[in-house]
Amino acid sequence: MNETLALICDCDGVLINSEAIAGAVLIRELERRWPGLELTDVITPLLGVQTERLLMAVASEVGKTLSADDVAAIYGAAQREAVMAPMVDGIAGALGKIPLVKACASNSTSSYVRAVLERTGLISFFSDRIFTADLVANPKPAPDVYLLTASTLGVSPENCLVIEDSVAGATAAVAAGMTVYGFTGTTHVPVAHAGKLLAVGASRTFVRMSELPELVVKWSAERE
Structure with a gap:
């Protein structure tokens, strides 16, 4: 060739x-911070976007905020689990x-x-x-x-x-x-x-x- x-x-x-694993972690971590919200349909279409940008996009869409510490903690949790996929x-x-x-x-x-x-x-x-x-x-x-x-x-x-x-x-x-x-x-x-x-x-x-x-x-x- x-x-x-x-x-x-x-x-x-x-x-x-790994995307299903990472997506599940993001959903879990955000729903823990924002009780009462169901975020699966918001997060799933954004998988593939850089995690930090995804998190800020989700926060904007649902009218919430995330601190820099929140973003770092959620990103770290997703990476730790996805790396073993x-x-x-x-x-x-x-x-x-x-x-x-x-x-x-x-x-x-x-x-x-x-x-x-x-x-x-x-x-x-x-x-x-x-x-x-x-x-x-x-x-x-x-x-x-x-x-x-x-x-x-x-x-x-x-x-x-x-x-x-x-x-x-x-x-x-x-x-x-x-x-x-x-x-x-x-x-x-x-x-x-x-x-x-x-x-x-x-x-x-x-x-x-x-x-x-x-x-x-x-x-x-x-x-x-």
């Missing part, structure tokens, strides 16, 4: 099945069948992403090709982290295939000029989510990681 093509994967919800089913096998250069581009921090990839062994597919929100000025849905990834890899954005599970992430990759395939096979994804990914520019969606190698073959062939 053409060596100028790259596969770029989001971390949470694509490599690691399992791999997404089938991801290791799928990546092993894809002979493209691979990178991870995440809205999380470098330390978190490296920790989960090392714990699961997925680091073997990415090495030091890890790009995170703390390395750029603006997190997803801005395209910064994807543009940094392509620039560092030396691959043009149009030759990058991105796998994303969140609206924020898909929006970022589309804005960077990349092809986006939306993954909807993790436990946190609601039924209508595929339509939301397509609405922001994802080219297609899929539900099983076993489908990914063949999808990559077809995408790569279109660029030969």
